[in-house]
Amino acid sequence: MGVTASSTASARPPVLRRLGAPLTALAAATVPTVFVAVVDPNAPGHYPTCPFLAFTGWWCPGCGGLRCVHALAHGDLSGALHDNAPAVLLFAVLAVLWVRWVWAAVSGGPAPGLALGARRWVLVALLLLVFTVVRNLPIGAGLAPPLV
Secondary structure: OOHHHHHHHHOOOOOOHHOOOHHHHHHHHHHHHHHHHHOOOOOOOOOOOOOHHHHHOOOOOOOOHHHHHHHHHHOHHHHHHHHHHHHHHHHHHHHHHHHHHHHHHOOOOOOOOOOOOOOHHHHHHHHHHHHHHHHHHHHHHOOOOOOO
């Protein structure tokens, strides 16, 4: 008794089960986003100070990330870009990857992977380093979030 093409196709899990992981990931991202949308990071005392900023006086690449999420949650794209432009880019990339993941789950295809080679990781690290340095110089003051 051999396995036929029709029996292997029917062995595929139902679409709701295949959507389980992407929907769980969406919930895991939504819960903290809603919290940051409600608890304003622009108001002092709600969140701890960035340790890198506290020790060095420099904005790190992540500084302004919570404010960026807060701005995006309220539909303020320009404010989000001002607070942390790389985070906005990261969120856009993650959204596209998530949509691809959902599409693969619905269509029954394999989950898409994301393979960045060593050269691309080095490029990302260098871009974040340049962003960090520029946002801490007078010329890049527009890239730094406001002090609270």
